[in-house]
Amino acid sequence: MNLIVRITILFVLVSLVVFLIGGVISYNILMGEVNSEQERFLMERLDRMQLRLERRPPNDTIKWTKMMVVPLDDNVEDRDSFSDTLVMHSQLERLEPHLRLDAIRNINGKSYQISLYDIIVEADDIREGLTESLVTMYLILLAAVLIIGFLASYYVLRPFNDTLTAIKSFSLTKPDQKIRFPESNVVEFRRLNDFLTDMTNKVKSDYQSLKEFSENASHEIQTPIAIIQSKLEVLMDGDNLNEEQIQQLSFIQNTIKRLSHLGNALSLITKIDNREFVDEATIDLSATLNQMLEEFKELIELKEIKRNDEIVHGVTVQADRVLIELLLTNLINNAIRHNWEGGELQIFLKSDHLKIINTGPQLQISPDELFQRFKKSNQSAKSTGLGLAIVKKICDFYDYDLSYDSQNELHTIHIQF
Amino acid sequence: MKLLLVEDQEELASGVRNYFSKVGDVCEVASSFSKATDKLYAFSYDVLLLDLMLPDGDGLSLLKVVKENWPEMGVVIISAKNALTDKLHGLEMGADDYLPKPFHLAELNARANAVYRRRKQEGKRTLGFKEIELNLDQQEATVNGTTLDLTRKEYELLHYFIVNQNRLLTKQAIAEHLWGDYMDTMDSFDFVYQHIKNLRKKISSADGNDYLKTVYGAGYKMKDES
Numbered sequence: 001m002n003l004i005v006r007i008t009i010l011f012v013l014v015s016l017v018v019f020l021i022g023g024v025i026s027y028n029i030l031m032g033e034v035n036s037e038q039e040r041f042l043m044e045r046l047d048r049m050q051l052r053l054e055r056r057p058p059n060d061t062i063k064w065t066k067m068m069v070v071p072l073d074d075n076v077e078d079r080d081s082f083s084d085t086l087v088m089h090s091q092l093e094r095l096e097p098h099l100r101l102d103a104i105r106n107i108n109g110k111s112y113q114i115s116l117y118d119i120i121v122e123a124d125d126i127r128e129g130l131t132e133s134l135v136t137m138y139l140i141l142l143a144a145v146l147i148i149g150f151l152a153s154y155y156v157l158r159p160f161n162d163t164l165t166a167i168k169s170f171s172l173t174k175p176d177q178k179i180r181f182p183e184s185n186v187v188e189f190r191r192l193n194d195f196l197t198d199m200t201n202k203v204k205s206d207y208q209s210l211k212e213f214s215e216n217a218s219h220e221i222q223t224p225i226a227i228i229q230s231k232l233e234v235l236m237d238g239d240n241l242n243e244e245q246i247q248q249l250s251f252i253q254n255t256i257k258r259l260s261h262l263g264n265a266l267s268l269i270t271k272i273d274n275r276e277f278v279d280e281a282t283i284d285l286s287a288t289l290n291q292m293l294e295e296f297k298e299l300i301e302l303k304e305i306k307r308n309d310e311i312v313h314g315v316t317v318q319a320d321r322v323l324i325e326l327l328l329t330n331l332i333n334n335a336i337r338h339n340w341e342g343g344e345l346q347i348f349l350k351s352d353h354l355k356i357i358n359t360g361p362q363l364q365i366s367p368d369e370l371f372q373r374f375k376k377s378n379q380s381a382k383s384t385g386l387g388l389a390i391v392k393k394i395c396d397f398y399d400y401d402l403s404y405d406s407q408n409e410l411h412t413i414h415i416q417f
Numbered sequence: 418m419k420l421l422l423v424e425d426q427e428e429l430a431s432g433v434r435n436y437f438s439k440v441g442d443v444c445e446v447a448s449s450f451s452k453a454t455d456k457l458y459a460f461s462y463d464v465l466l467l468d469l470m471l472p473d474g475d476g477l478s479l480l481k482v483v484k485e486n487w488p489e490m491g492v493v494i495i496s497a498k499n500a501l502t503d504k505l506h507g508l509e510m511g512a513d514d515y516l517p518k519p520f521h522l523a524e525l526n527a528r529a530n531a532v533y534r535r536r537k538q539e540g541k542r543t544l545g546f547k548e549i550e551l552n553l554d555q556q557e558a559t560v561n562g563t564t565l566d567l568t569r570k571e572y573e574l575l576h577y578f579i580v581n582q583n584r585l586l587t588k589q590a591i592a593e594h595l596w597g598d599y600m601d602t603m604d605s606f607d608f609v610y611q612h613i614k615n616l617r618k619k620i621s622s623a624d625g626n627d628y629l630k631t632v633y634g635a636g637y638k639m640k641d642e643s
Binding site: 222223230231250254298 | 426433520570589596611612633634636
């Protein structure tokens with residue numbers, strides 16, 4: 001939910017409560033005012049009536065509209081009392097609530113009971129009027145809040161949105177990219193931008209030094225390996241070694257090679273993780289696959305594997321050539337390596353998927369583990385155990401769907417582009 | 418062939434130098450950027466073997482200097498930075514080849530030789546061992562004048578042996594030369610054996626001698642023992 005929408009909803013709810021409480025308070029104040037005003041009005045009329053009675057004291061009961069004077073026999077003390085009553089309204093011709101003032105006044109030594117009444121403003125009417133005006137005001141407020149919210153999100157929050165856009169384009173793998181945040185005269189936004197600038201610079205330099213470290217580490221590992229390798233070669237080239245010694249040296253050489261491969265494969269996986277392969281181009285997968293198979297042709301023939309391809313022409317993908325070649329190499333290499341002597345290899349490439357089926361010994365680990373690093377079906381195998389992990393990484397990188405299935409020593413790798 | 422090796426690892430450098438001097442090539446070593454430029458201005462070389470990481474400068478800048486002043490010199494980059502960007506960059510800047518560390522000395526020798534012969538313009542470009550001759554332009558092999566019917570890999574194998582004659586070539590070095598880095602399994606050694614067997618057969622059917630000696634447990638050596 002948008003921040004502005006959230007604040008607006010909160011504001012609207014709070015103002016609703018305020019309006020409800022305010023309505024009750026307004027009603028009470030208004031009713032109080034109206035009542036005291038009406039009472040004052042009746043009292044004034046009573047005063048005028050009293051003056052009149054002083055000039056011409058009546059002997060009998062007088063009944064005028066909205067008033068009545070009754071001469072009393074006894075002398076009674078002066079008093080006033082207000083009450084509500086229903087009186088027939090002459091024009092509306094129905095009973096209407098009236099305010100009634102009953103007073104006893106001593107005029108020229110004689111007591112009179114004076115009753116005055118007048119139509120009062122009804123509480124219902126006040127309530128209705130109040131509700132109507134408050135609802136109208138509330139609607140106006142609502143409209144104003146929505147407009148202000150819209151404007152705020154557009155104008156006030158624009159620097160913030162610009163900052164978000166700038167962050168979105170931030171990429172660790174582009175070392176030359178300088179991230180620029182928009183200027184803002186709002187203190188909070190300025191602080192945010194300053195903080196983000198500092199942070200991205202820090203992240204960049206950290207990333208850069210980490211990358212340099214792993215590159216240097218790889219360099220530092222490969223160099224001693226290279227020295228061992230060259231020394232071994234010189235040693236093996238000598239004439240004074242017996243067969244067993246040469247075999248031992250050969251074994252050392254193979255092990256050294258594996259170590260070097262391991263380093264390279266791990267650094268490759270790190271590079272894919274760091275998204276360093278962004279050199280995308282349209283790659284003719286059919287042509288690349290055919291070319292690969294040509295390279296592997298001799299190996300396939302030497303192992304007397306029966307090959308059966310169905311490769312549709314002109315299948316293309318958008319990807320980095322290096323990664324796609326790695327993907328295909330690893331898959332074909334696996335399909336040959338883990339195949340029987342005289343086994344079978346089937347390769348199907350359609351416009352949206354690649355399927356490689358090969359015969360071979362049953363898997364000794366669960367298929368899910370197959371794509372994990374250092375998982376090998378046969379631990380003694382002289383492989384790094386990283387081939388399929390690299391395949392998985394590449395598929396993840398391009399959102400290809402990779403699956404493995406095996407049935408009766410028949411293994412199927414399926415990649416959906 | 419006269420080579421200059423720019424490499425700051427003394428141990429590795431001496432190994433390479435010994436390997437080349439055994440077959441009569443001259444290989445000099447410079448351990449830094451500045452020593453390399455001194456030597457380049459003082460002497461002339463056919464091929465430069467260049468490490469990219471030097472104590473006093475970047476190998477790529479040295480490559481730039483070389484390509485500006487001695488464009489005819491062949492350059493093979495040898496680097497532990499098996500970074501593809503470095504490789505592409507180096508080749509774009511005029512390097513002839515790129516060999517990641519660790520490498521087999523035989524492989525380095527083969528690469529340096531290939532660069533050297535490619536750049537040598539005059540004369541027929543051939544390579545021979547006794548009655549076997551390779552025509553590098555046609556990619557053909559003849560024995561006593563008879564052209565052998567070799568597959569591409571068999572030709573490459575023979576070429577590799579002749580360039581590294583009298584040296585032990587391990588099965589691993591051969592496998593890597595023929596199939597590149599991805600053939601790292603023991604399986605490939607059977608394939609090497611198959612190829613050697615076929616090659617021997619084809620040479621002997623053209624009345625050639627078998628110079629491919631098996632060194633048990635290790636590899637093969639092309640050697641004339643008679």
